[in-house]
Amino acid sequence: MNQPLAGYAPAPVTARMENHGDHMLKVAMQTGNDLFARVGSMVAYEGFVQYEPNPPAVRQIARDWMTGEGAPLMKCTGDGLLYLADYGANVVVINLNGDGISVNATNLLAFDAHLTWGVERVKGLAKFAGQGLWNTKISGQGWVALTSRGKPIVVDCGGGEDETYVDPDALVAWSPNLKVKGKRSFKAQSLIGRGSGEAYQMAFSGQGIVVVQPSEDSTDRLRVRG
Amino acid sequence: MPREFQRGHKAKISDLTVGTDLYVGVQITAPGLTFDISCFGLDADERLSDDRYFVFFNQPKSPEESIQLLGPQAGDTESFRITLDRIPPQIHKLSFTATLDGAGQMSQIRPGYLRIVAGGEEVARYAFSGAEFTTERAVMLGDFYLKDVWRFAAVGQGFDGGLDALLKNFGGEVAEEEAPAAPAQPQAGGAAPAFAPPAFGAPSAPAPAPHQPQPAAQGFAAPPGATPPPAPAPAPSVHGAPTIIAPLAPPGGGHVPPPAPAPAPYGQPPQQPYGQGPAPTVPMPPGYGQQPQAPQAPPGYGQPAPPPGYGQQPPFGQVPGQQGYGVPQGAPQGGAGVAAALQQFKETPTGQRWTQQNKKLIRVDLGMGGQPVLARQGSMVLYQGKVDFSYKGAGFAGRIVGGATGQEMQLMRCTGQGQVFLAENATHVHPIELQGDAICVSAENVLAFDESLQYEVRRIEGHGIPGGALFTMQFQGTGTIVVKTHGTPVVLPVTPTTFADCNAVVAWSAAAQVVVSSQVRMRRNAYPGDTGESVNLQFRGAPGNFIVVQPYEV
Numbered sequence: 001m002n003q004p005l006a007g008y009a010p011a012p013v014t015a016r017m018e019n020h021g022d023h024m025l026k027v028a029m030q031t032g033n034d035l036f037a038r039v040g041s042m043v044a045y046e047g048f049v050q051y052e053p054n055p056p057a058v059r060q061i062a063r064d065w066m067t068g069e070g071a072p073l074m075k076c077t078g079d080g081l082l083y084l085a086d087y088g089a090n091v092v093v094i095n096l097n098g099d100g101i102s103v104n105a106t107n108l109l110a111f112d113a114h115l116t117w118g119v120e121r122v123k124g125l126a127k128f129a130g131q132g133l134w135n136t137k138i139s140g141q142g143w144v145a146l147t148s149r150g151k152p153i154v155v156d157c158g159g160g161e162d163e164t165y166v167d168p169d170a171l172v173a174w175s176p177n178l179k180v181k182g183k184r185s186f187k188a189q190s191l192i193g194r195g196s197g198e199a200y201q202m203a204f205s206g207q208g209i210v211v212v213q214p215s216e217d218s219t220d221r222l223r224v225r226g
Numbered sequence: 227m228p229r230e231f232q233r234g235h236k237a238k239i240s241d242l243t244v245g246t247d248l249y250v251g252v253q254i255t256a257p258g259l260t261f262d263i264s265c266f267g268l269d270a271d272e273r274l275s276d277d278r279y280f281v282f283f284n285q286p287k288s289p290e291e292s293i294q295l296l297g298p299q300a301g302d303t304e305s306f307r308i309t310l311d312r313i314p315p316q317i318h319k320l321s322f323t324a325t326l327d328g329a330g331q332m333s334q335i336r337p338g339y340l341r342i343v344a345g346g347e348e349v350a351r352y353a354f355s356g357a358e359f360t361t362e363r364a365v366m367l368g369d370f371y372l373k374d375v376w377r378f379a380a381v382g383q384g385f386d387g388g389l390d391a392l393l394k395n396f397g398g399e400v401a402e403e404e405a406p407a408a409p410a411q412p413q414a415g416g417a418a419p420a421f422a423p424p425a426f427g428a429p430s431a432p433a434p435a436p437h438q439p440q441p442a443a444q445g446f447a448a449p450p451g452a453t454p455p456p457a458p459a460p461a462p463s464v465h466g467a468p469t470i471i472a473p474l475a476p477p478g479g480g481h482v483p484p485p486a487p488a489p490a491p492y493g494q495p496p497q498q499p500y501g502q503g504p505a506p507t508v509p510m511p512p513g514y515g516q517q518p519q520a521p522q523a524p525p526g527y528g529q530p531a532p533p534p535g536y537g538q539q540p541p542f543g544q545v546p547g548q549q550g551y552g553v554p555q556g557a558p559q560g561g562a563g564v565a566a567a568l569q570q571f572k573e574t575p576t577g578q579r580w581t582q583q584n585k586k587l588i589r590v591d592l593g594m595g596g597q598p599v600l601a602r603q604g605s606m607v608l609y610q611g612k613v614d615f616s617y618k619g620a621g622f623a624g625r626i627v628g629g630a631t632g633q634e635m636q637l638m639r640c641t642g643q644g645q646v647f648l649a650e651n652a653t654h655v656h657p658i659e660l661q662g663d664a665i666c667v668s669a670e671n672v673l674a675f676d677e678s679l680q681y682e683v684r685r686i687e688g689h690g691i692p693g694g695a696l697f698t699m700q701f702q703g704t705g706t707i708v709v710k711t712h713g714t715p716v717v718l719p720v721t722p723t724t725f726a727d728c729n730a731v732v733a734w735s736a737a738a739q740v741v742v743s744s745q746v747r748m749r750r751n752a753y754p755g756d757t758g759e760s761v762n763l764q765f766r767g768a769p770g771n772f773i774v775v776q777p778y779e780v
Contacts, residue, residue: 092571094568095566096563096564099563099565150649153587154569154571165609170649211571212607214586214649214652215586215652216604216605217651
């Protein structure tokens, strides 16, 4: 009975974070090397792992993250193997190694607790609805896992003056040194009720990358479920 | 899915492709003008110290055949085959140039390009246009140069003087004006060149490949009889083949290569040895012979096995969407940092109008082809460049659809210059190139299409169809339509007994006839609200028609 499923056994651990398939993240937990993960993202674990939702450290940093709610992060400590997933979204594992990345809050799955991180409000986008505004900027030496609805694409902004425009709903992450601004693209005729459907975009310029998912579904499933 | 180069860009060849057997195509045209496209093999001092490495119409290959002129093919005004690992050590640079033959100036040229094709895929493209030039009469388009490893640079530098000035620039000698037959080429004999470069010409002469008189070959620059055929017979490009709309999704693959304009003969793993040193080029790798003989294959199937675009990124050469990309990242030394971790998701190189980025994302380059694209509203996820999005009414027919189904097809028109990435709800996208033929697509499954296509709404009525009728859009003409499906679709041939659920059918070839067949079931109480009546569409048509069904009932 086990034979057809045997192929899905976990592979030996070779790194702190790894993909198990496209849609699941496997984290090798160790004492002293804690992890912040989205609340509700744990699907399985082996060993002794403890979870502390809304820990003080997070509350401090993310106090203005979605006002009125607790920070959607939990601190995971212990030894073992932790499996995380977000409703079948693709998981992208990044070893930062000194780089930094700015991640849409919805698309953040987990990151090492010792990384430098902070919540920032994306400037100039106050008028945008909902979730894309609050971004987590993470940098340092360690691992980050992102989620993406569908296989993401990474676009090089190429530097210079050219701007790359992204649908905010499809945006996953970007290099923190990029310049960001909002852009409204509708014209007079679209003001009278017939927009092109692409009312505003975010414009990026500078040296760096933008990660975009092939879906405009930016629902925060982990949060919707509560 | 080539990487797009701009003037001044440089890259290692090894970053573009693992192969060393490259095809270099140049397209440069101008109304009423002809061009001589040549390749200079230069030494470390950027001099043409050996005239035998001036490869041009009168000397179509270098002595050891590492540089061969192949003639016009597959849309290219001129093409070369470059075997990097056979280029002798004294040659440090290959400069590709185009010179005007006769009067005129470079500002008159139409948009053209220099492209590199390896393994059947275009890996790099440097596009240029007349606007970049003024009165020049020659232009150095691009260089392969040796700096530790072979690299490619998009040069795009104009020259006032024409071919002779170019030759002088490279230290060559001009034998006579406008007839720059290389001096070391005694037997270069006018129009019917019998080029047998002294050293190796003779042994390589045999091997008229069995497929050599391919009808689709657009003709070599030189009369074939007089020359040893250049090893890769120019295959009919996939574009040349008649479109059969079929390649929607090779079952299981789900990944449709956009028909690459790459000359098919290179659809070989580039590592195929061409014989080292003086070995005669006779033994053709099998693929060279077979590929051109199947022009009737739908473009998608003619492609070699690896899905395009992924093959070029060696560390991630797996089929997209398949098992774990976690593996290469496991070892931290394999590449750390954001850029390294995200390398596998990099934008695929550009070069065609429609490029599939991955299964769920497609990119259209509006600058190419110059016509607007109509896309479903809200399907843009990202764009670069100056692109305008405007409302496009679905027209009268569209309003009928909207009125009847309550779901109007909302389109937006993308115009301008730039690249637009389209995706919707992580559905699979499939570009289908129409060349004068027609296809019916269920209106919900249309993601985008070229404005050059004509479309009309067809209505299939039948009892039990939700909304009273099924609306399909019939597309006709020349251009590309992008169809989206939930999940990997199945493409079925139309047989006398082909049925499909009207909710799951995505598209069918327009020649197939649709009949609504209802089956009344006795198990009326299957679940509340079910009428017990299931409506199927039956398709009838001549062999060759097909239908596409998705594993998802809208």
